[in-house]
Amino acid sequence: MSLTIGYKASAEQFPPAELARYAVLAEQVGFDSVFVSDHVQPWRERGGHAPAALPWLSYVAARTERVLLGTSVLTPTFRYHPGVIAQEVATLAELAPGRIVLGVGTGEALNEQVMGVLPDGWPPFGARLARLREAVDLMRRLWAGERVTAADGATWPVAGLRLYDLPPQPIPIWIAGAGPKIAGVAGSLGDGFIATSGKGRELYVDDLLPAVAAGLAQRTVGPPQRTVGPPHPTYQRMLELKVSYDPDRARALENCRFWAPLSLPPQTKHSLGDAAAMEAAADALPIEQVARRWIVASAPEQVVTAAAEYVEMGFTHLVVHGPGPDQERFLRGFAADVLPALRALGRSA
Numbered sequence: 001m002s003l004t005i006g007y008k009a010s011a012e013q014f015p016p017a018e019l020a021r022y023a024v025l026a027e028q029v030g031f032d033s034v035f036v037s038d039h040v041q042p043w044r045e046r047g048g049h050a051p052a053a054l055p056w057l058s059y060v061a062a063r064t065e066r067v068l069l070g071t072s073v074l075t076p077t078f079r080y081h082p083g084v085i086a087q088e089v090a091t092l093a094e095l096a097p098g099r100i101v102l103g104v105g106t107g108e109a110l111n112e113q114v115m116g117v118l119p120d121g122w123p124p125f126g127a128r129l130a131r132l133r134e135a136v137d138l139m140r141r142l143w144a145g146e147r148v149t150a151a152d153g154a155t156w157p158v159a160g161l162r163l164y165d166l167p168p169q170p171i172p173i174w175i176a177g178a179g180p181k182i183a184g185v186a187g188s189l190g191d192g193f194i195a196t197s198g199k200g201r202e203l204y205v206d207d208l209l210p211a212v213a214a215g216l217a218q219r220t221v222g223p224p225q226r227t228v229g230p231p232h233p234t235y236q237r238m239l240e241l242k243v244s245y246d247p248d249r250a251r252a253l254e255n256c257r258f259w260a261p262l263s264l265p266p267q268t269k270h271s272l273g274d275a276a277a278m279e280a281a282a283d284a285l286p287i288e289q290v291a292r293r294w295i296v297a298s299a300p301e302q303v304v305t306a307a308a309e310y311v312e313m314g315f316t317h318l319v320v321h322g323p324g325p326d327q328e329r330f331l332r333g334f335a336a337d338v339l340p341a342l343r344a345l346g347r348s349a
Contacts, residue, residue, distance in 0.1 A: 003346025006033030008321035012042040016051035022327045023060045029335035033068035035319050039111045043261040045276040054088050061096035070101030073176040078112040082135035083161050086142040093167035103194050105176040106132050113273045131155055180211040187215020192236035198293040204313050238317040239310050242294045249298040255324030260290045300338045311349050
């Protein structure tokens with residue numbers, strides 16, 4: 001099996017120019033892809049950052065040659081009009097042909113409510129999912145060169161919208177999710193699925209990946225919708241692999257602290273609309289609880305053993321997220337110590 005190994009650029013943690021240097025370094029030391037988050041607010045008031053993903057990706061595309069570039073993830077349904085996203089990503093795909101992926105999700109309150117577009121509060125999941133479906137349909141129709149009019153009942157009532165600079169090839173849309181319903185939609189509607197590590201084996205093998213497979217089967221057997229059709233020939237099951245690797249075990253553990261918000265329960269994260277409140281809730285957690293979401297490793301074989309379990313489940317693209325402040329140390333150390341063994345893992349799977 002071919003295993004793709006990428007680097008997660010932590011936009012919540014670093015300013016744009018510094019983060020871009022790490023992305024360029026990731027290509028130089030041997031990673032295959034770079035994926036970046038897209039927020040308007042970070043998860044921390046102190047030391048947090050939130051550069052915009054699409055201009056950042058354009059900057060990085062001009063400074064790299066081969067890595068696949070994408071969002072993990074962007075929410076094209078509230079603070080963005082999907083027609084604008086379609087135009088911007090089409091331009092990016094023209095500038096870096098064959099290297100662009102649009103990773104999308106249903107969003108979180110912290111980064112959508114602040115734009116004032118949700119006067120009735122954070123919508124339930126079903127409503128957010130319906131908006132995402134509509135957004136994906138609109139973007140694909142625009143990329144296909146259609147002139148789109150969608151006024152009656154549409155979330156975004158466009159009138160004769162058309163793109164005049166089209167992507168040279170279809171842009172893959174990968175859909176992120178943490179539950180079986182959205183995973184099924186990723187199979188039936190997307191060109192790939194994005195998940196994150198550290199949530200318990202049962203979630204992946206019993207819920208998420210079977211739901212993706214069921215969605216794919218439904219799509220290939222039943223009559224395709226106009227903008228869906230058969231799955232992308234290189235359908236990807238991508239996992240953000242959260243790895244705090246450092247030969248110094250104590251340092252590897254402490255590096256996890258910045259990312260304590262990941263350990264908050266989903267209902268807490270979805271209810272908080274302020275970075276300071278998110279930071280306060282996260283910092284109340286003990287470091288042992290924070291570290292449970294991470295593969296905390298001081299030896300390469302510890303990372304490989306943990307990664308092998310996810311590869312065995314069926315994930316084909318591992319995007320490594322290192323939590324520490326010294327990303328150059330992490331990238332160089334990981335590339336030298338761990339990357340060769342992960343390559344061998346892919347060849348033996």
